[in-house]
Amino acid sequence: MNEHPEAEITLRWNEPEVSYDVVIVGGGGHGLSIAYHLATRHDITNVLVLESGYIGGGNTGRNTTVIRANYGIPEAVRFYQHSLERYRALEDETGRAMMHDRKGLLWMAHSEAGVRQERARSAVNQAFGAETVYLEPDEIAEVCPEVDLTCGGGFPTVLGASFHQGATARHDRVVWALAEGAMRRGVHVAPGTAVIGLVHDAGRVVGVETAGGRIAAGTVVSAVGGNATVLADMAGVRLPIRTHPLQAFVTNRHQRRFDPIVASGDLGFYVSQTARGQMLLGAEIDRQPSYSRRSTHDLLASLSHRAITVLPFMRELRVLRQWTGSCDMSPDYSPVMGDTGVDGFLVTTGWGTWGFKAIPAGGEVMAERIATGVVPELMAPFALDRFGRDRTLADRGSSGTH
Amino acid sequence: MAEFAVVRERIAAVRIAATPTALDAARWPADATELRLAPDEVLLLDVLDAAAPEPHAIVFPDTGWVRFVLSPAAGTRVFEGAATWPPPAHGLGQGAIAGIPAKVIVNTDCWWLVVQGVLADDFEDRLVEVLA
Amino acid sequence: MSLRIRCPHCGPRSVEEWVHGEIPVVPDAIADPDARDVDRGYMHTNEHGVVREAWFHLSGCRRWVTLWRDSRTDEWVEPPG
Amino acid sequence: MTGSGEFTFDGTAVxxxxxxxxxxxxxxxxxHPTGGGTLCAEGHSPHCVAEVDGSAYVHTCQTLAREGMVVRAHPTGAPPVLPSIASPERPVAVRNIHHEVIVIGGGESGRAAAAAAGAPIVDAKDGSEAIGIYPGPMVAVRTDDGMVHAHVNRVVVATGALPLLPVCPGNDLAGLYTPMAAExxxxxxxDLGQTVRITGPPDRFEGDIRVRSVVVGGERIECDAVIVDIGTTPNEVLARMGAGLAIDTVGDAATxxxxxxxxxxxxxxxxxxTTMAELAEAWARGFTSMELLKRASLAGTGVCQGAVCSPYLQSFIADRTGSVEAPFTARPVARQAxxxxxxxxxxxxxxxxxxxxAIHEAAGATMDRLGGWWRPWMYSDVGAEYDAVRNAVSLGDVGTLGKFIVSGPDAEAALQRLISTDVSTIRPGRSRYVLMLDERGYVLDDGMILREPEGDRFFVTVTSGGASVAEMWFRDWTAHLNVRWMNVTMALGAINVTGPRAPELLARVGFDETLPMLQHTESDIANVPCRVVRLSFTGEVSFELHHPFARSGELWHALLDAxxxxxxVPHGLDAxxxxxxxxxxxIVGQDSDYDSTPRRLHHxxxxxxxxxxxxxRHAVERTNRLALDKQLVGLESEGPAPFEGAVAWTPDGEYAGYVTSAAWSPTLDRSVMLAWIRLADGELPEEVWIEGESARRVALPFYDPAGTRARG
Structure with a gap:
């Protein structure tokens, strides 16, 4: 049965005008969230969102929609916990269902090293409000009886950590609800419009060039996924970003029954059942930096192998579709948000494999920075200049399986 | 199933790191099977010692290798089932077999698969699985 | 050829046998030694096009190989010049 | 027919x-397996899928009937039930094949291409379904006998054309067939009964469950079955999937x-x-491109991956915009597996x-994956293992250490470049504990450098699990130097003999030299040739015995016997x-983090x-000029040891950091910890609170600060 809930949402597109207070490059979750928050929180609506393809067609449309806050360092737990709470509020605020589904996240460890890492992460989660409890193997069997606790005999499960607030949402609806909310308040969104250059004046970025002409801007924000370094190059800004492919796949639909999001750090995989009943599987990034979005058989096979080791009930499920997104990885596995040293040019990037869950908070803090000129507290640790100041945010909790 | 029998044996070997030119010019003991692992490294099977081909060469008697001896039919089947690269027509090839770094030596009457002893148990299990 | 990597010593092998290694490029324009140090340690050109990079053949000869790849398509290309 | 049999469909024998x-x-x-809908009999139409032997979404037109198969219809109006228990493990064989060229599709153009290139053919009609063209190029093929992975230099895509399936009211009735299915x-x-062939788009099909009549151009025709011959569309999904790889597309697929x-x-x-009305509604609401329309209507995201609807979405959009948009992005898999x-x-x-x-396992050790190796975590009693080291003598398996031999005129220069110590001051026969830093000045690994009596030769050890990274690092940075490296990690076993009675034990097995701290020598021990290294990680007198891999067992048993x-007794990693x-x-990786400079580590x-x-070096000099923000410190408390990872708070309730290592010390009668602690106003707190216990910052080491026990 087709639920067709998108019938509620209405999108209205605009041809760009010649000048805006704010031009946001990138019509994905983050770009649209910035626009939405500028309009709703700061009454700034002379805003243009430029998207080279269709909105939500980049990484927002290619991710695996897990929302969690169980990261490894206080700065990240605070930020993602705030984002997670905002996600829940967004449905009411926009009046649009995002199929936000709080289902809990079960994280398993199969070695002493895995247990140590899981305990450490859970401790910092608890300290900063992201509820986590430990589960002994028999308790894991209660939460998720499908798990083979021995993992085929090779990876006996030693400990689980359950993060109750773990959730998923339908990515397209998040994008469309934010776009609609911004458009209704007067924000312009122009799909199919690529930025081919930046306009400089006296060391400042004052606009963008598109195939259709020059657009002046008080502030240009790069909310680009995959090509962030290319755009930053045009501003003369060097970024600590490498773009890596991240692959995922779904199976055919089955009736909804499988509740938690299940992940294993030692085995490097995670899975959840989508609202439409597909099993959605993901793993770690491809090791070589690349802009290619071509899927590989190696990943499909190795991820399938890991999945059926933990959850043998999936053996006879059939692969429906495989895809690849582009992850902008920073050296410390934390995002880069805010000022760049070039006036008029702000970035939000380095979202790696954790960008979807950050959409509400990322847009909110960037909008506040644009509107007030002051860097919000939640955003401050993620500044670009942290690398030169030797204040990197080594977040092992965010790397790998997410 | 004798055709697919796997014989596992420890081997005496000597590993030598030296300049590529020295290795190119070197003469090894007559009994040795030479595996050129890299331009500057060679593994000599079935010998206990060898002369240094140049003054700074490292000559290291290496007991860390294990050899599996297979029939050509079994070797072919292992490659078909567990390697994404084709076996050499003759002589040395190296790469992953069943996910484990391995050397293959294709002789006329038998194939040798040589792996590090630390991975030999896993390798044997996987060989048996693919030949089952 | 894509992600089969040609080892000059061992022959073409799957990317799974290899470890990727970056060859950092610091722009000459950065003259200040501290700024160069930070750039070399953290910043990336993240080339959208042909990249020169190193691959280590972990499951074979265990040596580094230098290759040129188009990061848009993952195709191997001949060294420029 | 050479034989026959029976399977069941929803319990009925067929x-x-x-x-x-x-x-x-x-x-x-x-x-009709799904009740109705046009059947194509070549694996494209979604209308023939059923659950077969517990596996859902099987194309019944691609699956040979076998005796006793249990076939069930998918539920009506809902997707199939998710299996709750594991179906039995079904071993699937893989056959890797290597060819210059492979042809996908066995039609006329495919056969011609195969003949010209001398290439094999993969044809779905023979039950060989190409699920994807991947980088390599590699073609993954599903067959009933297992998977075929074809590694080739070129792929010819000759997948022909797909029949158009009708879109009109009544297209979900039974009795509708493509020409191929009917044939x-x-x-x-x-026997399909009274059939009628239509060659133009139907207005509608009529009937109850089965089709009884078809209306075309306003004319009603009574029938038992309709052969829907309304054209084809190029079957180019694989061609688009492989675009950019070495492929050629020929025949109908290329039109x-x-x-x-x-x-x-x-x-x-x-x-x-999804109905046409729903497409129109989504369009009216702004979903005005192929990909948005697909996402809003879900058309094209089902089991047939758009095989039915994709051409119609194109015509729907062309009707409204006047131009034909490209079809959906082609993503694997083209056929399901x-x-x-x-x-x-x-x-x-x-x-x-x-x-x-095997010896550890026989001794009852709990084995765990640690640092990339299987290692004994504990034998039977961690307390007894600890006591043996502190009070008697114990053996530890340290064969996992990364081990290298370095030689050549530039060996010293190479190490000087790689290591933050002055290697030139390590004299022959001596060794030193050293750090390897990365370009950011962060600790990459730690280890030992031993200089051989020859002077231009060294033996280097690094952390367990660090050997491959170290080898890559060494070879990368010293490629221009006249130096030979040999990774002997997996060629040598190593046993650590540690405890106050270690010298006594070694004397019994043939080693009675006086070997001062941080010196090394070669000697036969229990008739096994060993490199003997005097050092101490446990705090007691220790000798590392590096020896040929194949002789570890005899050495281990000789030491235990003597x-x-x-x-x-042996000790595990826990002790x-x-x-x-x-x-x-x-322990690098446990107590150090990504951003651990030597200063932060107190090293x-x-x-x-x-x-x-x-x-x-430059990074260390630069960051040493910046204010320090956190350090790895020693903490002591009277309470029980917290878990590793526990959060530390300042007395004011501010986050202070976290514990990386913790244990109750029976010798000191208190808990000892290493922890990352943040500086506040340039100062480290003297006291923090962990798990409700006060912990004091103390100087390291906790035990035997003068080091008299290790020196023996």
Whole structure:
């Protein structure tokens, strides 16, 4: 049965005008969230969102929609916990269902090293409000009886950590609800419009060039996924970003029954059942930096192998579709948000494999920075200049399986 | 199933790191099977010692290798089932077999698969699985 | 050829046998030694096009190989010049 | 027909002839597997899928009937039930094949291309379904006998054309067939009854469950079955999937698509039951591009991956914009396979075992994956293992250490570049504990450098699990130097003999030299040639015995036998971790983090800024000029040891950091810890609170600060 809930949402597109207070490059979750928050929180609506393809067609449309806050360092737990709470509020605020589904996240460890890492992460989660409890193997069997606790005999499960607030949402609806909310308040969104250059004046970025002409801007924000370094190059800004492919796949639909999001750090995989009943599987990034979005058989096979080791009930499920997104990885596995040293040019990037869950908070803090000129507290640790100041945010909790 | 029998044996070997030119010019003991692992490294099977081909060469008697001896039919089947690269027509090839770094030596009457002893148990299990 | 990597010593092998290694490029324009140090340690050109990079053949000869790849398509290309 | 048999469909016995596909046998007895919808009999139409032997979404037209198969219809109006228990493991074989060229598709153009290139053919009609063209190029093929992975230099895509399926009211009735389906079924002896062939788009089909009439151009025709011959569309999904790889597309698959007339009404996406009216509604609401329309309507996201609806979406958009948009992005898989089939031939990463692995297991040790190796975590009593080291003598398996031999005129220069110490001051026969930094000045690894008596030769050890990274690092940075490296990690076993009675034990097995701290020598011990290194990680007198891999067992047993009355027992990693913690020795990767500079680790003393241009030197100088923000410190408390990872708070309730290592020290009668603690206003707090207990910051090491025990 087709639920067709998108019938509620209405999108209205605009041809760009010649000048805006704010031009946001990138019509994905983050770009649209910035626009939405500028309009709703700061009454700034002379805003243009430029998207080279269709909105939500980049990484927002290619991710695996897990929302969690169980990261490894206080700065990240605070930020993602705030984002997670905002996600829940967004449905009411926009009046649009995002199929936000709080289902809990079960994280398993199969070695002493895995247990140590899981305990450490859970401790910092608890300290900063992201509820986590430990589960002994028999308790894991209660939460998720499908798990083979021995993992085929090779990876006996030693400990689980359950993060109750773990959730998923339908990515397209998040994008469309934010776009609609911004458009209704007067924000312009122009799909199919690529930025081919930046306009400089006296060391400042004052606009963008598109195939259709020059657009002046008080502030240009790069909310680009995959090509962030290319755009930053045009501003003369060097970024600590490498773009890596991240692959995922779904199976055919089955009736909804499988509740938690299940992940294993030692085995490097995670899975959840989508609202439409597909099993959605993901793993770690491809090791070589690349802009290619071509899927590989190696990943499909190795991820399938890991999945059926933990959850043998999936053996006879059939692969429906495989895809690849582009992850902008920073050296410390934390995002880069805010000022760049070039006036008029702000970035939000380095979202790696954790960008979807950050959409509400990322847009909110960037909008506040644009509107007030002051860097919000939640955003401050993620500044670009942290690398030169030797204040990197080594977040092992965010790397790998997410 | 004798055709697919796997014989596992420890081997005496000597590993030598030296300049590529020295290795190119070197003469090894007559009994040795030479595996050129890299331009500057060679593994000599079935010998206990060898002369240094140049003054700074490292000559290291290496007991860390294990050899599996297979029939050509079994070797072919292992490659078909567990390697994404084709076996050499003759002589040395190296790469992953069943996910484990391995050397293959294709002789006329038998194939040798040589792996590090630390991975030999896993390798044997996987060989048996693919030949089952 | 894509992600089969040609080892000059061992022959073409799957990317799974290899470890990727970056060859950092610091722009000459950065003259200040501290700024160069930070750039070399953290910043990336993240080339959208042909990249020169190193691959280590972990499951074979265990040596580094230098290759040129188009990061848009993952195709191997001949060294420029 | 050479034989026959029976399978069941929803409990009803269905007879089949040998060679029948399931669909053939079903249609023969008047069953439509999904109740209705146009059948194509070549694996594209979603209307023939059913659950077969517990596996859902099986194309019955591609599956040969076998005796006793249990076939069930998918539930009506809902997707199939998710299996709750594991189906039995079904081994799936993989066959890797290597060819210059492979051809996908066995039609006329495919056969011609195969003949020209001398290439094999993969043809879905023979049950070989190409699921994807991947980088390599590699073509993954599913067959009933397992998977074929074809590694080739070029792929010829000759997949022909797909029949258009009708979109109009009543297109979900039974009795609708493509020409190919009708031909195949009839050839298999199925009587389709009174058939009518239509060659233009139908207005509608009429009937109750089965079609009774079709209306075309306003004219009603009575019938039992309709052969829907309304055209084809290029079957180019694989061609688009492989675009950019070394592929050629030939035949019908290479022709330009011309979308069919846009239907007026009816279900356009049978997989998700999207109607034409719903497409129109989404369009009106701004979803005005192929990809947005697909996402808003879900058309094209079902089991047939757009095989039915994609041409109609193109015509729908062309009707409104005047131009034909490209079809959906082509993503694998082109044909479905189970996770078991996809995973065939895969293994988890092999984890190396030391030469003593079997001996540890026989001794009842709990083995764990640690630092990339199988290692003994504990034998039977961690307390007894600890006591043996502190009070008697014990053996530890350290064969996992990364081990290298370095030689050549530039060997010293190479190490000088790689290591933050002044290597030139390590004299022959001596050794030193050293750090390797990366270019950011962060600690990459720690280890020992031993200089051989020859002077231009060294033996280097690094952390367990660090060997491959170290080898890559060494070879990368010293490629321009006249130096030979040999990685002997897996060629040598190593046993640590540690405890106050270690010298006594070694004397009994043939080593009675006086070997001062941080010196090394070669000697036969229990007739095994050993490199003997005097050092200490446990805090007690220790000798590392590096020896040929194949001889670990005899050495281990000789030591245990000789020391039985001295109380010798082996110790595992659990005991070792506590022992070294009392000495404040870090474990790289556990106590160090991504951003651990020597200063943050309290290891500045290991960095000699006068020793030349070692890697990370400039970064250390630069970051040393910045304010310090956190440090790894020693903490003590009277309470029980917290878990490793526990959060530390300042007395004011501010986050202070976290514990990286913790243990109750029986020797000191208190808990000892290493922890990352943040500085506040440039000061480290003297006291923090962890798990409700006060912990004091103390100088390291906790145990035997003068080091008299290690020196013996």
């Amino acid at each position: 007879p089949f002839d040998t060679g029948d596909h399931l669909l053939t046998a079903l249609v023969r007895v008047g069953i 195949r079924l009839t050839a298999a002896g199925v 330009a698509a011309s979308p069919p007339p846009c239907p007026v009404e009816g279900t356009v996406c049978p997989c998700n039951e 189970t996770l078991s089939e996809i995973a065939a031939g895969r293994h988890h990463p092999a984890v190396p075992r030391t030469s003593l692995h 020391g039985a009355d001295l109380g010798v 070792l971790s506590r022992l070294r913690l009392e000495k404040g020795h870090i 500045d003393w290991m960095v000699n800024l006068d020793s030349g241009n070692f890697i990370g």
